[in-house]
Structures are given as structure tokens and as C-alpha cells.
Amino acid sequence: MMPLRRFAARIAALFRTGASDARLAEEIAEHLALATEDNIARGMAPDEARAAARRSFGGVLRTTETYREARGFAALDGLRQDVRYALRGYRKTPAFTLVALVTLTLAIGANTAIFSLLHALVLRDLNVRDPRSLVQLTTSTPTSPDSLISYPMLQRLARDQQVFSSLMAWWGFAGLNVDTGGEQTTGMVAAATGNLYDELGIRPAAGRLLEPSDMTLDPPAAQPIAVLGHTFWQRHFHGDPGAVGRTIRIETVPFTVVGVAPPGFTAFGLTAEPDLTVPLAARPLLNGRSIASLTTSATLSYLVVGRLKPGITLDNARAQLMTIWPAVREAALPPDYAGARRDDFLATRLSVTSAATGNETSLRTRFTRPLVVVLAIAGLILTIACVNLASLMLSRAAARSHEIGVRLALGASRWRLARQMLTEGVLLSLAGGAAGMLGAVWACRALTAFIFEEYLATVTFDASPDLRVIAVTIATATLAGIVFSVVPAWRATRRSAAEALQQSARTGTAAGRAGRILVATQVALSLVLLATAGVLVRSLSTVRSVASGIERSDDVLIAYPWGRAGGFDGVDNDTYYPELLRRVAALQGVRTVSASLLKPGTGGAFRELVAPIGEPAILERGVSSQKTPVAPGFFAAVGIPIVKGRDFSWSDRSSAQRVAILSESLARRLFGGREAIGQRLRMGLQPQDPALEVIGIVSDARLYNVKSANLLAIYTPALQDPQANYKCLVIRGAVPLRDLKRAVESLGRENLDRMVTLRYISERALLQDRLTAMFSTFFGALALLLAAIGVYGLMSYTVEQRRREIGIRVALGADARRVMREVVSDGVSVTLAGAAIGFAAALGSVQLVQALLFGVTPHDPVTLAAAPLALLLIAALACAVPALRAARVDPMTALRAE
Amino acid sequence: MPADRADVFHGTLALMILKTLDGLGPLHGYGIARRIEQISGNQLELNQGTLYPALLKLEQMGWIGSKWGASENNRRARYYSITRAGRKQLAAETENWARATDIVERFLRPSEDLA
Numbered sequence A: 001m002m003p004l005r006r007f008a009a010r011i012a013a014l015f016r017t018g019a020s021d022a023r024l025a026e027e028i029a030e031h032l033a034l035a036t037e038d039n040i041a042r043g044m045a046p047d048e049a050r051a052a053a054r055r056s057f058g059g060v061l062r063t064t065e066t067y068r069e070a071r072g073f074a075a076l077d078g079l080r081q082d083v084r085y086a087l088r089g090y091r092k093t094p095a096f097t098l099v100a101l102v103t104l105t106l107a108i109g110a111n112t113a114i115f116s117l118l119h120a121l122v123l124r125d126l127n128v129r130d131p132r133s134l135v136q137l138t139t140s141t142p143t144s145p146d147s148l149i150s151y152p153m154l155q156r157l158a159r160d161q162q163v164f165s166s167l168m169a170w171w172g173f174a175g176l177n178v179d180t181g182g183e184q185t186t187g188m189v190a191a192a193t194g195n196l197y198d199e200l201g202i203r204p205a206a207g208r209l210l211e212p213s214d215m216t217l218d219p220p221a222a223q224p225i226a227v228l229g230h231t232f233w234q235r236h237f238h239g240d241p242g243a244v245g246r247t248i249r250i251e252t253v254p255f256t257v258v259g260v261a262p263p264g265f266t267a268f269g270l271t272a273e274p275d276l277t278v279p280l281a282a283r284p285l286l287n288g289r290s291i292a293s294l295t296t297s298a299t300l301s302y303l304v305v306g307r308l309k310p311g312i313t314l315d316n317a318r319a320q321l322m323t324i325w326p327a328v329r330e331a332a333l334p335p336d337y338a339g340a341r342r343d344d345f346l347a348t349r350l351s352v353t354s355a356a357t358g359n360e361t362s363l364r365t366r367f368t369r370p371l372v373v374v375l376a377i378a379g380l381i382l383t384i385a386c387v388n389l390a391s392l393m394l395s396r397a398a399a400r401s402h403e404i405g406v407r408l409a410l411g412a413s414r415w416r417l418a419r420q421m422l423t424e425g426v427l428l429s430l431a432g433g434a435a436g437m438l439g440a441v442w443a444c445r446a447l448t449a450f451i452f453e454e455y456l457a458t459v460t461f462d463a464s465p466d467l468r469v470i471a472v473t474i475a476t477a478t479l480a481g482i483v484f485s486v487v488p489a490w491r492a493t494r495r496s497a498a499e500a501l502q503q504s505a506r507t508g509t510a511a512g513r514a515g516r517i518l519v520a521t522q523v524a525l526s527l528v529l530l531a532t533a534g535v536l537v538r539s540l541s542t543v544r545s546v547a548s549g550i551e552r553s554d555d556v557l558i559a560y561p562w563g564r565a566g567g568f569d570g571v572d573n574d575t576y577y578p579e580l581l582r583r584v585a586a587l588q589g590v591r592t593v594s595a596s597l598l599k600p601g602t603g604g605a606f607r608e609l610v611a612p613i614g615e616p617a618i619l620e621r622g623v624s625s626q627k628t629p630v631a632p633g634f635f636a637a638v639g640i641p642i643v644k645g646r647d648f649s650w651s652d653r654s655s656a657q658r659v660a661i662l663s664e665s666l667a668r669r670l671f672g673g674r675e676a677i678g679q680r681l682r683m684g685l686q687p688q689d690p691a692l693e694v695i696g697i698v699s700d701a702r703l704y705n706v707k708s709a710n711l712l713a714i715y716t717p718a719l720q721d722p723q724a725n726y727k728c729l730v731i732r733g734a735v736p737l738r739d740l741k742r743a744v745e746s747l748g749r750e751n752l753d754r755m756v757t758l759r760y761i762s763e764r765a766l767l768q769d770r771l772t773a774m775f776s777t778f779f780g781a782l783a784l785l786l787a788a789i790g791v792y793g794l795m796s797y798t799v800e801q802r803r804r805e806i807g808i809r810v811a812l813g814a815d816a817r818r819v820m821r822e823v824v825s826d827g828v829s830v831t832l833a834g835a836a837i838g839f840a841a842a843l844g845s846v847q848l849v850q851a852l853l854f855g856v857t858p859h860d861p862v863t864l865a866a867a868p869l870a871l872l873l874i875a876a877l878a879c880a881v882p883a884l885r886a887a888r889v890d891p892m893t894a895l896r897a898e
Numbered sequence B: 001m002p003a004d005r006a007d008v009f010h011g012t013l014a015l016m017i018l019k020t021l022d023g024l025g026p027l028h029g030y031g032i033a034r035r036i037e038q039i040s041g042n043q044l045e046l047n048q049g050t051l052y053p054a055l056l057k058l059e060q061m062g063w064i065g066s067k068w069g070a071s072e073n074n075r076r077a078r079y080y081s082i083t084r085a086g087r088k089q090l091a092a093e094t095e096n097w098a099r100a101t102d103i104v105e106r107f108l109r110p111s112e113d114l115a
Helices: A004-014 A017-041 A046-057 A060-071 A074-092 A094-123 A151-160 A196-200 A230-237 A280-286 A291-296 A314-332 A339-346 A361-399 A401-409 A414-451 A467-494 A497-501 A505-545 A573-585 A634-638 A664-671 A737-745 A758-765 A767-801 A803-811 A816-848 A861-878 A880-887 A891-896 B003-024 B029-039 B048-060 B084-108
Strands: A134-140 A164-179 A184-192 A225-228 A247-250 A253-260 A276-279 A303-308 A349-354 A556-563 A590-596 A607-612 A623-630 A642-645 A659-663 A680-683 A692-698 A713-717 A728-733 A750-757 B064-070 B076-082
Touching: A004 A017, A004 B048, A017 A046, A017 A060, A017 B029, A017 B048, A017 B076, A046 A060, A046 B048, A060 B048, A074 A094, A074 A414, A094 A361, A094 A414, A094 A467, A094 A767, A134 A314, A151 A164, A151 A291, A151 A314, A164 A196, A164 A280, A164 A556, A184 A280, A225 A230, A247 A276, A253 A280, A276 A280, A280 A291, A303 A314, A314 A339, A314 A349, A361 A401, A361 A414, A361 A467, A361 A505, A361 A767, A401 A414, A414 A467, A414 A767, A467 A505, A505 A767, A505 A816, A505 A861, A556 A737, A556 A758, A573 A590, A573 A728, A573 A737, A590 A623, A590 A634, A607 A664, A623 A664, A634 A728, A659 A664, A664 A692, A664 A713, A728 A737, A737 A750, A750 A758, A758 A767, A767 A803, A767 A816, A767 A861, A767 A880, A803 A816, A803 A891, A816 A861, A816 A880, A861 A880, B003 B029, B003 B048, B003 B064, B003 B076, B003 B084, B029 B048, B029 B076, B048 B064, B076 B084
Parallel strands: A184 A276, A225 A253, A623 A713, A659 A692
Antiparallel strands: A134 A303, A134 A349, A164 A184, A164 A247, A164 A303, A225 A276, A247 A253, A556 A728, A556 A750, A590 A728, A607 A623, A607 A680, A642 A692, A659 A713, A680 A692, B064 B076
């Protein structure tokens, strides 16, 4: 075992090899000079003296080698030599090096970016204390499949559960009016139990965070408190620590600021920072209700997260909670629920799942599968790039076979040669990986910005590569480098020195054969990729061309006013609504204006059970329909034709008889072939809800989700809806935002800042499809390019190898065009072989992405025909330059150069 | 050269270098080589080149130090000298060597002592 001192000295010596070598050379020279002089003094002739001195010394080379071995680490020295040699070689072939580097950068970079995104969205643990012990509770009811916990349920659970050491609850967000004391703005407000920050290990950036003693229910605390989000604090208080202690108003209710959360705190979600967090007990104050009303509220709106006690597993917890759940549910049943509504509530199911990676269901549902598919395609590109590089490296090694032969003859070990080639490969792939990583950082940022473009909340989602992703990238790059240099390395070690020194036709064709197999493999993989990418792209264009039944163009504008603090106090919607729409209609450029309580083009959220009046079992036999409360003129504004009956009018006001308009499909479903106009129906679970009279039928329309075939829609007058004020304006025409803003705000109840076109909303709804198609196009083009490079490289090599033969043939009078044709057909035949195999594999691979396809079968004939054709065309083009070169072979020089 | 003999040789070479430097003070590489040949009565024919890796190892261990100086002919030469740690090592190795030779000698003495 080498002593530590020596080890340290050897490490230090690594950095001073140049100086050390020079010193040794000088010492040896001086030694020999002194020895020579001594010998002369003893009477020898100068030449003899020198020779004798050398003899006494022994081998200078040997000494230097032994010295070097003792000085550093032999393996590292060898590695350094290999690296220097590799760099020299790459400098001599800039074209190859550039192509290889760019290929690797794109392939590895793309994989890193997508994996990083996927990792951040799906795999990464929350950045809180001990995320693996966190468990979340959610519910689902027959009418509401994605639901949370109500406050009475939370109270009962806290009392009866035995598996959690602590129980937290989170509510968020609501966009509310905030008066910071200096300005009026909106803020995304969340509410949390007092133990949340402490339990998650979060420390304040200023002041303090919520504590368990804040705002108890009984007795109700004096003044409510709030915690500022970090970005909100920066933006509206300029990071002033004096903000702590100030009073702000949320929807006119005063709150005292007690502290600021740290940057990037997103509670259990992944994306958005709350602007303000208040204690859970203060939540009703935001709606203008009393704190005590919390104990009887029935809304399922709290995310409950518990920390498992040590030793308790998720399954244990689930078992215990399931046993107490029926009692919890029973205790939380609001006393005024009756009939179907009661049944619906009592059918609520509890879900107990791990919260380690956070709660971000909607984002994950949208993006997980597309990202996995795109990652698979990216992995395929990397594989293709490796095969491509392997074939290029093979040609490169064949060109150096003479030099390899010399080295073998001089006694280099095969392992040393192989190690040299592996080093070359890994060096290239690590360089490409480093560049790719930089590109990936930029790409992740761009993708994140793209995905969260229209978010109103403060987005802090960070998809940049973290340590785990970087480690995976380095490992992948190293593995890739080994993979594509293993074939040339293996071939180099197989041959004897004599073989390598010969430029024999045998070795030439052997390398050629390996090259052909590699290129054929590459073509096969490329076809698989092209076919898969092709169907995904076709899917997007099909979605875009689906007749949605509405006008998804720039002609329809959607504007979102929001109510000022106390703006709707004492409002009489029956007069306010018509006045508001009248003022907007008077603006120049507005052809039609209406309002809706749901944003067309995306989402859609009100589902109600509808049944003809007299149907008792509405829970079982009611038709689940999409309900949209709208103002008069809505159908004209979005372009839905009225088929029968009439549109809503302003006389369908809050005090008038309840009416409804049905879509054609719903009318048919409820009433069969009978006349639907004039029929009455029930909507909703409360038996005491008034009946609705059908006054009109409209065409089916994919109002929200273009891909969904659910066309069962019921429309009700906005004035007859209790939530009438949460509206968005729907305008047909073109009007500047400032004019619209002035008109809306002139009534003094609402503000307006945002307006988008229906086309924009529809495009945003297709975001995951667009991303998938975008990546597919990019990778498809890259695959074609790589295929072209591969075929080009192979044909160039082949022509080079057979230069002599071609020269002879031309000398004997062969037609130049014939030679060209042969080269092209050679290249095309390799491509065909690969394409045949690839086609068979592609038939299977397209099935794997079936879930992402819309309106396109996996075995889409257009794609399955276009992809191979494109490959063959590219291959033929790639053969053009080598073919021309073959045709121009001068017999004299070809025969001479041997 | 078989491995064990090389090790022994290198070990003894190190010892000889240390002893030489201990006795004679700073010497350059050629000087050490000549001195070793002299002391051994010219019975030791070493390849003088083997000195330099040995000197390197001794320097790495911190038993000798080196610096540039002027040689006999006013040219630049590297002079080596023993350090305090080197002197300690020399004393320890000398003792080991003496003990080893003593043991071997006992075996090689005439058998009359083993009765």
C-alpha cells in the first residue's frame, strides 16, 4: 500500500509533467557530460568516452520510462495520452467531428430536456421535509369524480384517525381583490391549517408564518392574519421587511400581515406560489360569511395531507381510514340535504394516496403520457445517432488501418488500441453531452414558459436539470460513447498486424459489410421513428380540422371582467346585465355581444343530471349533461345555429319562469322523437329545485373539448343562476381592449384587463398535442438527416474502397453513368433492406401511441406510405455525391495509388 | 530480473543512496553513482540510470531534498541532500539490515554450535 505522502506527491506531479520531463532530461544530459569528461580524463578518446558513459548509464529511454512510471499513475498517463491523441485526430477531420458533435448535442440534449421536464412534473419529490411520509386524502362522488374534503369531514377525521402524527389542510386558489394599502390589485389567495408551514419545515423570509394557535374557531380570533407570498411581496411591497405588521384588505376584509413565505413555496402543488395565505378559519370571511359557518359548510374543497406515524405504511393508513370513513361521512352530511342530493353525498368515496410527489393532477393528466411518448422518441433518436456514429467511426477506423497495423507491429497491446478507440468515442459523446446539457437548460426554460404562458398565478415551476438528471445524462453520454465505439474497437483488436498493414480487398469488404449492417439498422430505426412521429403529427392536424360547431377564430373575443371589492353588493342583475351588454354592444366594431359563465374553447365544468319531469330516480336515470348558463345572444356570438324555438331573452329574468335550451343530441336522448319544445325537466339533485321548460333547441357543438364527443348540453339563462356575476364576455367582432375596458368599468362594478380570441383559447387547449407534434416533427427531420449522413458515409467509404476496381472498369470503357447508377442502386438497396425491417417494426410501434391519437388510426395509410418514400428519396439523394465522385474517378490515378 | 530480487536491489540502492548522502553531503546524480561504485570497490556494476527513479521515490517520501546548483564544470546540475526524516529512515534501515544479516549469519556458521 502506497504511503500517503507518496500518493500526494504523485497527484501533484500530474500537473507538472512538462517541467518534470525537462528537468530529468537536463539531469541526464549533465550526468552523461560529467561521465564523458571523467572518461576523457582517464585517457579515452572523446568518442569512446561518450560511448562508455552511455554504456555505464544504461538505457536513457528505459530510465525515462521507469522514472515516469514512478512519478505519476500509469493508467492516468495512458489516459492522458489517449485523450491527446484523440483530440489530434479530431482536429484533422473537422467535418466528421462537427457532424458527430452536432448530432450528439441534439440527441443527448433533447433526451435531457424531456427527461428533466418529466422528472420535475412526475417523479420529483416535493421540496419539503420528509415528503415520502406524506399522504393525501381526496374524494370522488358520482357527480363529481375529482373532489376534496369538506371542513366537517376534516374535523371528524382529525378526531378519529390514528395513523397520522399530524394532519394538514390546504385550500387554494381564489383570485380576489386585494388592497395593499398602496394599490388595488388582485391576488391568488390560499388558506392553510396553522400547522402546515412548521410540519413541512418551511422557514419565513421575513416575520413569521402561520402557527397552530392562529385563528381558532372557538373563540373566534380578533383580527385575521395573512402570510405574503415571496413574489407578491417583491412586486407590491418591493421586498420591504416593514410590510410585516401592515394591514391589507382582501375583498374589503382587513388582514394583518405577519410574515413572508420563502421564494418558490408552492405548498403541495408544483407550479404556482400563492400571493397570500390565510388561516383556514378565515376562509369564510373572504366570502363575506362568518367563521362559525365553517363547521356546517358542505363544499368538498380542502386538500387534506397527513404525515404517517413512524412505522405506519400507506396501506396501514388506508385500511384504518376506510374503516372510519362511513362514520365521518355520516357526521358531515348537511342536515338540509334530501333525496338524490343526500344519496349523492353518502356515496362519496375516499381515496388515500401518497403525496410525496405533490398534488398536480390536471397537469399530470394532460402531459404525462405525451411526455413519455416524446421521451421514447428521443431515446430512439439517440439510438439512431449511436448507430450512425458507429458506422462513421468504422469508416474512420478503416481509413486508419495502416497506422493501427504499425502500432500493433511495434508491440502495442490490443487492449491498449481498443482503449484508445473507446476513449475517442467517450470523449466525443461527453463533449456532445456537455453541449447538449447547456442546450437542455435553455430548452427547459423555453418549454416551461410556453406551457405556463397564460397562467394568472405566479409560476415557480422549475424544470431545469437537477443533480439526478445531470447524473443520468453523464451516464447516458458515457454509455452512448462506449456503444458506438465498441464496433470499431472490437474490429481493430481482431485483426493481426499483417492484415491491418495490408490494404487488402478482404479487409475492405469486411468493414464494408459491417458498415452496411449498421446503416441498414439505422434506416430501420429511422423508419420506426418516422412512422410514429408521422401519425402524431397527422393526429394534430386532424384535431385542428374537426368541425367543432363553433367559430374558433380570431373573430370571437373572450374577455374576463372581475368584480371589484364589494362591487356586486346590492346589484340587481336583471337591470345590470342588460345595461352592461348594451354598453358593450354600442362600441364600434362589436357585432354581437353576450356573456357566459364558462369559458368556451376549453375546460367546461358544470355537470348536471337532467331528466324529464316526473322521473324519480334522477341519480340513476338522469342524463349527465354539460350545463352552461349564458346570456341572450350567446349562440349568435359563438356561431351555434338555433334549430328550433327561440333564444333566451332579457325577460327570462331571475323572477321569471325557469327555462332551458337543449342541444339536439340531448333533446333526442331525453324525449326521443317527441317534440321537446314545451316539455319540462328536472335538473340537479335537490327535489325542491324548480322544473325547467324547454324553449329552444340548438345544434350540437364541441363547445369545450374538441376531442370529446359528448354533445349533451343544456343551456340556462345567466340571470337565473346564482353565480351570474362570474361571467366572461363573448364578443363577435373586433374591438380594442381599452374601449372595452372603458365600457365595462363605466358601470363601476367590474374591472377588465384581459381579452383573448377564441382561437387562442382553443390552441392553448391543444397544448400537449402541439408539443407532441412539434417534437415529432423535429425528431423526424433529424432522423431523416441522420439517415442521409449514414448512407452518404457508407457510399463514400465504399467508393473509396473500390476506387481501383472502378478505375479499371472506366479504363476498360465502362460508361460513367452506369457506374453512377450502380452506386445509387447499391445505396438504395441497403436502404430498402433496412426499410423492410423497419416497416415491420413500425407497424408495432405505432400501436403503442394509440392513446394519443385522435381521428387517425395507428396504421394510417398516408403515414405508412409517406415515411418509407421519404427515406428512400433521402437515401437516393445522399448517394448522389459519392456517385458523382465514382463517375469522375481517373483511371490513371486510381491504379497508381496503391 | 525476478520481482523479489528487484525489490531487494531497489531497497538496498535506496539505503546506499541515503548512506552516501549522509556521509558526503549534497551530491548530484553522477556524483552519487561514482561514489557508490567506489565504496563497493567497483564490484557493483549498476546501470547508473536506475539511480534516477530511485532518487525520485526517495524525494517523494521526503527523505531527500533537491535543488539546482553549479556542477564542477560550472554547468547547472541538480544536487540532492538527505533530510532529517531521511536520517531517521537511514538509522532504522541500518538496524534492520544488521539484524537481518545477523540472523542469516547464524544459519551459515559451522554446525558445531548446534549440538
